[in-house]
Amino acid sequence: MAAAAAAADAGSDPSAALAAAAAATSTCAHCQREIPSSNIDLHSAHCARNLQKCEHCGEMVARKLMDEHFNESHAPVNCTLCKEIVTREIWDLHKSEQCPQRIVACEYCEFELPAVELHEHQDVCGNRTEFCQTCKKYVRLREWIGHEIQCHANANANANASAQTSSARIIPEREVRPPPPVRPPRPMHGAQHKRLLFTIAVTGIAVMIGSILFQREESF
Ligand SMILES: [Zn+2]
Ligand SMILES: [Zn+2]
Ligand SMILES: [Zn+2]
Ligand SMILES: [Zn+2]
Ligand SMILES: [Zn+2]
Structure with missing residues (x-):
């Protein structure tokens, strides 16, 4: 009589029945997750068919998204600034602190330039x-x-x-x-300076060639 009463009670109390079902779980052999026992057959079939364990991070990834997952999470990155190929593990560090071409600001004039030129610039600045x-x-x-x-x-x-x-x-x-002291407007910077020297050199060469040609024409 008592057992029948308990069963009747459980039947009339849906939350108790749900709690009992949720408490019983089985481990999925494929993904090692705890799955409610009532779902385990359905889950196992779906899991084995669609999911794959990533060999790099152990995450379960949809089979058809595995390439995407690899490219986004594990593939080496080709740094567009310094053209170096960088492993994913140090990519964040490379971008923020190690890339010689990352853009940094001079601490004296706040001019932005590639990190590799900063030392020389700050020496002068x-x-x-x-x-x-x-x-x-x-x-x-x-x-x-x-x-x-x-x-x-x-x-x-x-x-x-x-x-x-x-x-x-x-x-x-x-x-x-x-x-606070007024900073002078942008001082002449290394890169600009080089560009100016280059322009002067090109102009000088052009004038020289011009004068040589001119002299030749005169001598004929
Ligand atoms: Zn599974
Ligand atoms: Zn992975
Ligand atoms: Zn780089
Ligand atoms: Zn500066
Ligand atoms: Zn002072």
């Missing part, structure tokens, strides 16, 4: 000077940050200290900072 309004002297751009930390921090500390010793009650006047 950082040697330019700007006038420091606070100290009334010219400071090299490469020394600017150090200069601000050393000279200006000390100056501020001294100003505050003397203000505090003279009268602790009076709030020291805030130092009015000069506006």
Whole structure:
């Protein structure tokens, strides 16, 4: 009687029946996933027919999308900037930090150029000077940050200290900072410079050839 009552209860309570079915699972031999036992036959047939384990990452991929998956996830990448072929594992690193042709900005003038030219450019660019309004002297751009930390921090500390010793009650006047130095418009950059030299050279050669031809014609 009790068993019949329990069965009747389960029958009348659909959520209990669902919970019981969901609790029973079987492992699919093909994809090793836990599948509800009631679905396992259907799943296994579908799984074996349509899915394939990727030999590179172990992911189950639809058989017909395997080529696409390989190209998107595992194939080496041909870097369009440096023309190098890069493995997928280091592709992100290559793009963001290692490609010699990736575009980076000069820390002094913010001009954008290939990373391989940055060192040479910054060597020249950082040697330019700007006038420091606070100290009334010219400071090299490469020394600017150090200069601000050393000279200006000390100056501020001294100003505050003397203000505090003279009268602790009076709030020291805030130092009015000069506006940030105005950067000159784009300075001559390596690439532009080379292009200009090239133009001059080509023009020079053209003039030379012209004068030689002219002389020949005259001598006849
Ligand atoms: Zn499966
Ligand atoms: Zn894969
Ligand atoms: Zn590259
Ligand atoms: Zn620069
Ligand atoms: Zn200064």
